[in-house]
Amino acid sequence: MGSPAANQCYYPNGRSASTDFPCDPGVDDSPCCGGGLGSTCLTNKLCSGPDGNIVRGSCTSQAWSSSACPLYCLSANTGGTDLISCSNVTRSDTSYCCDHNAFCCDSGVGRFDVVPSKPQTWATWSAAASQFVVVNPLSTAAASSSPSSTLASKTSNAPFLTTTPPGNDTTSGTPQPSQPAQGLTAGAQAGIGVGAAVGALLIAAVVFLLWKMKKNKKLLEGKQRTENTWPAVYPEPPKMELVGATPLRQELDGSYVPTELPAVTDRAELYGHRV
Structure with missing residues (x-):
């Protein structure tokens, strides 16, 4: 059974997280989540809030030197912080980024994995007891998970692969970050x-x-073929002769009636004028 001191939760900077409670009050080292109706602890050591957001909570290890602590997004060391799922980019439900790291999912810089895949509910909040109650022991959850995505823990806490984003400052006891997920x-x-x-x-x-x-080549060849077969000079048309060797001669009318002047003519005299 954990001691009363072990039930205290702390943020990465060592300050007390007074509104958080250990997910497993029966052990010395445990991740912590915010208490309240609808809050749950997941088998990947993250918290699920009443609104469904995934949160990195706090830890009972004040120095965060225990492997039971959720060693993610440690630059946000003054409190809990939301984690952003990158499953829409990597097609993996284990891929996450810290919410303050813009474009992390697309660029891959600062992206990390949280295992196991398809995490289960580890503990739920009990309003009557004012603490979390374990409903799915981590040893059972680990046995049902893929062996390739979990590591055995001597303290019977859930097997996890812990990483921190590149560039985040952590204490000397914090494990080194793993390589970002490839893709x-x-x-x-x-x-x-x-x-x-x-x-x-x-x-x-x-x-x-x-x-x-x-197509143009075929058209050109067809044009050249047409020019070669068509005669350049038309043949001289055949000569045509008139019908009949001797042309017909035409004569004037043979009947001619001479015409004489009239026999009687009136004589005309000049007018006489006296000068």
């Missing part, structure tokens, strides 16, 4: 998609140009 970020996937689209367009353009050149 293509959303930016890299978008770049690959754009590159593939551009490549497809280039290939289509080359194919179109080759087809166009081949």
Whole structure:
């Protein structure tokens, strides 16, 4: 049974977390979560609040030198802090980032894993006892988890792989951070998609140009073939002769009636004028 002193919880800077309670009051070292209706401790040593947010709580080890402490996001050392799931990027429910680390999920810088996968409820809050009550011992939860994602613990606390984000300052007893989870970020996937689209367009353009050149070549060959077969000079048309060798002669009318002046004419005299 844990001592009363062990039931005290502390933030990474050593200050008391007066509103937090040990997830397992029966052991000396335990992660702590905020008490209250709807609060639960998970088998990955994180806390689930009434609103469903995943939180890194506090620890009964004031120096945070125990492996039972949730050694994540230690730069937020004055209190608990939310963890952001990166499962939409990495497709893994164990991938997280600290909430104050912008673009962490996409870039992978500061991203870390919290195991085991698919964590179960470890302890629930009892309003009557004003403490957390273990409903799923960690040894049982560890046995039901994948062996590759858990490590045995001598204190019978849950097996966990603890890491801290790169660049965070921790105490000398804090384990070194592991490598960030590998995987293509959303930016890299978008770049690959754009590159593939551009490549497809280039290939289509080359194919179109080759087809166009081949079509023009066929048209040119057909034109040359037509010019070679069509005669350049038309043959002289055949000469045409008139019908009949001797042309017909035409004569004037043979009947001619001479015409004489009238026999009787009136004589006309000039007018006489006296000068």
